[in-house]
Amino acid sequence: MSSEGPAAAGAAAVGVSPSDSPAHEPHSGPEDLPEARGDGAPGDASSVEEQFTVDFCAPLAPEDMVVQTRENVSPTKWHLAHTTWFWETFVLREHAPGYEPIDDTYAYLFNSYYIQAGERHCRDQRGYISRPTVEQVLGFRRHVDEAMHALWDEADDATRQQLAPLIELGLQHEQQHQELMVTDLKHVLSVNPLRPAYRSGLAPPEGDAPPLAWHAFDEGLYEIGYDGDGFCYDNEEPRHRAFVEAFELANRPVTNGEFIAFIEDGGYETPALWLSPGWATVQEREWSEPFYWEEKGGGYVYYTLGGERPVNPDAPAVHLSYYEADAFARWAGARLPSEAEWELAARSHPVEGHFVGEERFQPV
Amino acid sequence: MSSEGPAAAGAAAVGVSPSDSPAHEPHSGPEDLPEARGDGAPGDASSVEEQFTVDFCAPLAPEDMVVQTRENVSPTKWHLAHTTWFWETFVLREHAPGYEPIDDTYAYLFNSYYIQAGERHCRDQRGYISRPTVEQVLGFRRHVDEAMHALWDEADDATRQQLAPLIELGLQHEQQHQELMVTDLKHVLSVNPLRPAYRSGLAPPEGDAPPLAWHAFDEGLYEIGYDGDGFCYDNEEPRHRAFVEAFELANRPVTNGEFIAFIEDGGYETPALWLSPGWATVQEREWSEPFYWEEKGGGYVYYTLGGERPVNPDAPAVHLSYYEADAFARWAGARLPSEAEWELAARSHPVEGHFVGEERFQPV
Amino acid sequence: MSSEGPAAAGAAAVGVSPSDSPAHEPHSGPEDLPEARGDGAPGDASSVEEQFTVDFCAPLAPEDMVVQTRENVSPTKWHLAHTTWFWETFVLREHAPGYEPIDDTYAYLFNSYYIQAGERHCRDQRGYISRPTVEQVLGFRRHVDEAMHALWDEADDATRQQLAPLIELGLQHEQQHQELMVTDLKHVLSVNPLRPAYRSGLAPPEGDAPPLAWHAFDEGLYEIGYDGDGFCYDNEEPRHRAFVEAFELANRPVTNGEFIAFIEDGGYETPALWLSPGWATVQEREWSEPFYWEEKGGGYVYYTLGGERPVNPDAPAVHLSYYEADAFARWAGARLPSEAEWELAARSHPVEGHFVGEERFQPV
Amino acid sequence: MSSEGPAAAGAAAVGVSPSDSPAHEPHSGPEDLPEARGDGAPGDASSVEEQFTVDFCAPLAPEDMVVQTRENVSPTKWHLAHTTWFWETFVLREHAPGYEPIDDTYAYLFNSYYIQAGERHCRDQRGYISRPTVEQVLGFRRHVDEAMHALWDEADDATRQQLAPLIELGLQHEQQHQELMVTDLKHVLSVNPLRPAYRSGLAPPEGDAPPLAWHAFDEGLYEIGYDGDGFCYDNEEPRHRAFVEAFELANRPVTNGEFIAFIEDGGYETPALWLSPGWATVQEREWSEPFYWEEKGGGYVYYTLGGERPVNPDAPAVHLSYYEADAFARWAGARLPSEAEWELAARSHPVEGHFVGEERFQPV
CATH class of the missing domain: 3.90.1580.10 (paralog of FGE (formylglycine-generating enzyme))
Structure with missing residues (x-):
């Protein structure tokens, strides 16, 4: 039998992999998000980062994006929704006064480990949730994306100064989940006896090992x-x-x-x-x-x-x-x-x- | 907490509900299907019965049809494929010489309890299988349906005499799974905190209780x-x-x-x-x-x-x-x-x- | 691997084996013991029956009488104490006004399934209880035995009439647990790699099968x-x-x-x-x-x-x-x-x- | 509910508690015992150390010494036998040519984690083993003790030089198990609703806290x-x-x-x-x-x-x-x-x- 675990890292990368539930950090208190240092202005980075999240899903069928094959493998659809929830919860609900959520239940369904942000849906049951559908989640995403752009466009310099670290944190969070999406999807497809490829035409793993020194x-x-x-x-x-x-x-x-x-x-x-x-x-x-x-x-x-x-x-x-x-x-x-x-x-x-x-x- | 079990039957119906794994019957030997008695000619019944199976899915999203919420709740997609597999395995592969399967893996993926028909995919992992997609399963179904009609249309009276009990059995099997599809889907939708309806406009449960006598x-x-x-x-x-x-x-x-x-x-x-x-x-x-x-x-x-x-x-x-x-x-x-x-x-x-x-x- | 279960009965004896938790009977209500029919006077039967319970333990070491090898295998010591508890709870505490229990905790420790007789100690943890020791349990038994004899000796005819069915029930209960003691001890000794005999000199299982008719x-x-x-x-x-x-x-x-x-x-x-x-x-x-x-x-x-x-x-x-x-x-x-x-x-x-x-x- | 674990250490002692299965060391290879450094001559230390192991048991009933209340709580009897097994396996069988074991099954029953010393009895089933009885284990202990003394008394200086580190290791091993015996017995007695004391007359835990500095x-x-x-x-x-x-x-x-x-x-x-x-x-x-x-x-x-x-x-x-x-x-x-x-x-x-x-x- 082969050893287990989609979270297993490469031999060369043992160490500091960003993780959904950082085991060595105490839980955040009531006020603090995972703490960000840095204040770079987002510019267009936001859209670029986020775009990958959506583009990555293009070769997938809705069916691929619902399945959860073990507790620590979340459905692609959940990642899409959870990263969107992050922007909504920590930026829009806090800083965009007129913001209207699409559905208040989402705040419960797509919360992950942020205990201070309220109750969350059981992690091992993310694969039980067929709705909102992929299409509805993409709609949620567009809704939040537009509100994010509106917020930024209308913000004055002082507000932007205040928002920048939060946006930086959101982008980092998005990148973490991009890694997890790929990792998790691999597990989902691998357990299928049909052994489907994510998409056709992917190059085989590279091999260019120099002599050991x-x-x-x-x-x-x-x-x-x-x-x-x-x-x-x-x-x-x-x-x-x-x-x-x-x-x-x-x-x-x-x-x-x-x-x-x-x-x-x-x-x-x-x-x-x-x-x-x-x-x-x-x-x-x-x-x-x-x-x-x-x-x-x-x-x-x-x-x-x-x-x-x-x-x-x-x-x-x-x-x-x-x-x-x-x-x-x-x-x-x-x-x-x-x-x-x-x-x-x-x-x-x-x-x-x-x-x-x-x-x-x-x-x- | 409410008591559990989608398989729980109504008080008035305790007893002889047909079941996917009949507990009180010994396992079939090498030759025997669940034994059919009766020899009614199928006529158009086949299409009518089967049509319900597909029509029932019309209000559903693909996402709804993939989810398995407990071991004895199969995905709608699995029911669609399994009933199709039944026709393919016990009628077409046995009696339609030129029949070409779409995918040989399906015989393994969509077998349920018929041990004599070969190995089967684990029952509690049916919800891990995103592919074939709903669309592909419907294609599988059309493929088999056409082959079934061709087989019947070209059969002489003697062959029809031989096929009739098998077809009757297949229709009964189809009906069993129609019951299960509805039962299982109810569980799938019920665990979603959004509590979605199967479709809008369904009448509330009837109540017309006469005095007890x-x-x-x-x-x-x-x-x-x-x-x-x-x-x-x-x-x-x-x-x-x-x-x-x-x-x-x-x-x-x-x-x-x-x-x-x-x-x-x-x-x-x-x-x-x-x-x-x-x-x-x-x-x-x-x-x-x-x-x-x-x-x-x-x-x-x-x-x-x-x-x-x-x-x-x-x-x-x-x-x-x-x-x-x-x-x-x-x-x-x-x-x-x-x-x-x-x-x-x-x-x-x-x-x-x-x-x-x-x-x-x-x-x- | 051999099939499991000390409770498994012989092929010829499938059926009505008395059991510690009769599965097909509703739980007794507040008043009713397992209902006895019959009113035979106990005479000396009581002592004879009870004596077997103690005599059976003679070849055993205290260590043998403490071990619980699975949930439904109770320690010999527990059987000794539980049958004694039965007499104390249902006869002495109810009908012998001056009766003094040795230890009130025993009522909790040695209750089994009689929910109406108060809370009980977890069935799967009977093997965790080293005290009272075997010697103390035998003392408990003597204490109750003497009180039972005193109660009977001093009782007038009307009281004896009233006590007789209870005593009959207690004797039947004792016999049930004699069966269980032997059954359970067999399991305890069998899991020991030393494969110790209950005592030396036991005859091998008899074999005298007549021709099948x-x-x-x-x-x-x-x-x-x-x-x-x-x-x-x-x-x-x-x-x-x-x-x-x-x-x-x-x-x-x-x-x-x-x-x-x-x-x-x-x-x-x-x-x-x-x-x-x-x-x-x-x-x-x-x-x-x-x-x-x-x-x-x-x-x-x-x-x-x-x-x-x-x-x-x-x-x-x-x-x-x-x-x-x-x-x-x-x-x-x-x-x-x-x-x-x-x-x-x-x-x-x-x-x-x-x-x-x-x-x-x-x-x- | 109180937090769990007999192995939990005091706040001031977090760190280097000797443990039965040292988690951070690779498994020993074929030749090596847990490696000893040091070569102090045993002198009378052996008897003193070992004596505690036996003396500690004096207030206990045999019943107390058989019980296992969770996987990592071994019966006192097992500790007595296992430490004896250590001397027999690593000293007597290797270095005392004429040594006669009492029972070869003990080598299997009382092995713990020394994989290289052969198969061992399942750790979570130590509490199922009523025999050898406490008395027999003490006999095993006397047998080995005498053989150890004979070995030492008859050894020349070179042999003693060779034996000394092994004996030192055995004494350290004995001390580890003394700690475990006390720790484990505490758990065994604590789960008993009678809450028995190990022995009467023990002083309450000391309290003499100086001001914090x-x-x-x-x-x-x-x-x-x-x-x-x-x-x-x-x-x-x-x-x-x-x-x-x-x-x-x-x-x-x-x-x-x-x-x-x-x-x-x-x-x-x-x-x-x-x-x-x-x-x-x-x-x-x-x-x-x-x-x-x-x-x-x-x-x-x-x-x-x-x-x-x-x-x-x-x-x-x-x-x-x-x-x-x-x-x-x-x-x-x-x-x-x-x-x-x-x-x-x-x-x-x-x-x-x-x-x-x-x-x-x-x-x-």
Whole structure:
């Protein structure tokens, strides 16, 4: 059986994935949204960001957008409605005096974890809700979008100053849900024995693995945590100092081919490679390969948003749980980087590009 | 909390409801379908019966037809496909040599309990399957329908003689699923906090309760079980003799008003009125009124396919579990009829009319 | 895996086993105990019956008497205390004015299903209760026993007349729990990998199967239900008439050897032999032989109170669930008798002997 | 409802409690026991340590020592047998050539998590095992004890050198289980509605809280982890450097009185004080006070090994989960110390005394 979990991240991306329910942050008090830092003016960014949310749905049938295959996999329709609800609840209801909601029940149906924003519909029953239909949700979205533009257009500078951080936060929230939409849809389509592709013509997962090499980092007392002027989440703060011993980090993610070597060396059958709860999980869930993988005809295939494909040995190994990544690292004579090590190594690289926007779906 | 279960039958209909998985029959062996008796020629009946299945869906959005709200509530789309699968599997694949299936995976996806017809997709995961879409399922249905008509039109008399019982069985199967479609859809729409109606303009549940009176029946040795020339299910056989003591049966179903008197007299809080597993169920599920009922504003409302309505005190009490019907009867100083008593009382009445066909949905 | 359930009855004894929670009877109201009919004077019977309860425990260690291996398996200590509680609650507290309980908490701890007698301790947590110890429970028992004898000795004729049915009921209750004690202890000892015997020197299960023959019974209208002057349970009433078609019943129980033939003919792998929920149970619990059986060294062994032994092919097949008995009967071209048929066949035989008293433990 | 978990540690002791299944260590490979460092000669320590294990049981009835009240609460009898099994398996079977086990089944029954030492009996079914009895287990213990002494007495210096670390490890293992025995027994007795005391005459929990003050620590790069010559567990290594910002730590544990202030200020009803999974736990388990506490008569009582007592406001607050400790700290305007901070603060204090040995049971 393959290991489970649509939320499992790629080996190279273990760490700071934005999540719908950030486990390491206390619940917000009555006043505070997830706290935003940064005040960049939205300009047209808003429309661009939001547009992806809708465009992504174009190849889907309404049926695809209703299904919930497990508690932490929300229907696409719910994501569309929830992100819209966010704008309505935290911007329009608070700052646009004449705003008229389409339906007051939506505030209850599409709330997620914001306890201070009122009662919410059970998370594991989002897939029971056939109405509002996709078409009605898109209408809700247009209604809110127009009100958002009207609000901004009519706002004076002082108001814009006040609205900017909220809008920045809404855009970040939208991006989080874009990631989740793709992640969740993949699970929905994958459980269907027909193994449908999200859309035809998607390129297979890339594979361009350079030879493995190691980057060395010196020991030292480093500053860790967000330090810029722009937006960051509260769990990226506070800036603090951490002592890091000298270490080396691989120059690229682990590949599928390397992970197959781990499997074929009995990785999933060797208790000594696993943390204790990891080994318990391997046994309980009968893991024998990564999530979405299947042994077939002497090799491995995996489900991708382009359909079922042979596993590309040069592509990064993704959809690994923390336990699998940890066991692999131990097997390979290494270990996973700490948060501080990872941040230290990653921060020298420019942040650019947009995985889902470029339809590089495989890592999700 | 209201008692549970879309499968709960009306108090007056406790007994022989045809069911998707007949609990009291052994599993069929390799050759046998659920055994049909009867050989009426199908004529146009087929199209009429089948047409209801499709027409019923007209007011629904695709989203409504995908959702599964509990294990024994199948999506409308699944019913559409499964009844079509029945014709394909047991008639066309067996008797129409040139028949070409649209998709071989359907045989796996839309099989239900016919173990001898191959593996089937898990019953509790029918709501995970977004594809084939409703549109594709309707295409599957048209494909099969045309093949069925072609088969019949080209058949000689001997072949028609052979096909007739199979077609009769298929029509009965179709009717069973029509009942289930309505029953299941009611549950799907009811769990939505928006409480949508199946379609607008449905009449409220009828109420025309005559005064309660009792019909007397003499003791005697009666013949019980099917005795005609037409179709019957195997659990209506064999014809056998049963001795029935003299008894009296009410002239009409229990009304909602009478059931409210039971509630208000503490029926749900009085262990002595309940069978032991019934009382355990009342406590475990916190039953305090019938399924689909809710106390509201000092009275009761219930969800109907026309939306939420005040409980009509003159309408028959429906959606009662066996335990509730039994407890009510004990409270009323009576008891439920045995199967033989019920059959004896009911058989003098002509069988005519078609509840769902006439949109008298409330008893379902 | 062997089929489950210490409560499973022998094939020949399917039917009217007295049970701790009679499923087909409504819960008693405030006044009524399980209703006794009959008024035989207790004489010394009381002591004899009760004495078995204590004597049975002699070969046991205190540790054996505390363990609860599943919800419906009560510790021996609990049975000892609960039967004592019965005398205290329904006789002494009601009819012996000066009676002083040892500990008021016992009324809560050792109540079972008599809801009208007050709150009770959770049934699935009886095995959590180490105190009162076995020794203390035996002290409780002596205390109550002495009070019972004093009450009887000092009672005048009118009082004895009043007490007699209560005492008769208490003795029947005691006998029920003697059966349960043996049944439950068997389960407790069986799950221990050491497979300890209840005591050494117990004879192996008897096997003296005569050739299979069939007794014929004529069709007729028979009276069914208890008709004597002595004690009976309320579910043996009311006396009523039942029409029974002519039938034949085997002259002896099914033997282990016959059941092995069923197994070896693929009985547990043939869906068509099973009722639908029976087959679901076979698959869910992975049944492949009767409860307490195990395949070993090319044959079968079973756990008995004398320890693990080879299955005796001539001994009656016992510990079969209803589903297994039903499937066996179908495989054998027969069916299980109805309640009326069984009563008709059994009532011509004298009721004598006492299985557990004679240490014929295997059928329990 | 009070919060759950016998394993919950006192607020002042959050951190490094030795545990039966150390979650953060990979499973041992084929050769390695939990790795011991240190080589102190056992001398008489062995007997002293072991003696406590047996002496602790003196006030208990055999019944108390069999019960398992939840998966992670093992019966006292199991602890007695398991610690004995440890000596037999890792010392006697390996190093005492003529050693004769009493019963080979014990190796299976009393193995715990040492996967490399063979299959083990299911952890959640330890309470099903009535035999060997307590008396037999004590016999097993004497048998092994004598063999251990014989082995040591007859060993030459080289052998003793080799045995010493193993014996040290066995003693540490014994101490761990002494802690667990007390912890587990407390749970077993607490669920009994009789609320029995472990033994009479135990002193109530001490309360001698000095006024709250704060110790200041300077920022710096500190060495963390074990650095001595004696025994340590592998999760106390490797020694490494950590940068610690300046911080202050309270001079004493939080008191019950301070925790009551948290409760009365609505601590258990304020989501913003809790980590997200903590708040989910509060709701799911309906926590409203610490484990073992109960509101009674306008105040609080708690179960202690001396029976139920009024909560002493000056005694340290114990049996708090991590989530409760964290929420309390946030409410108090503080936070929990990190592992490095705690180690830094604690290491200046001498390690002496023995809580259970001195019957200061309350913190367990």
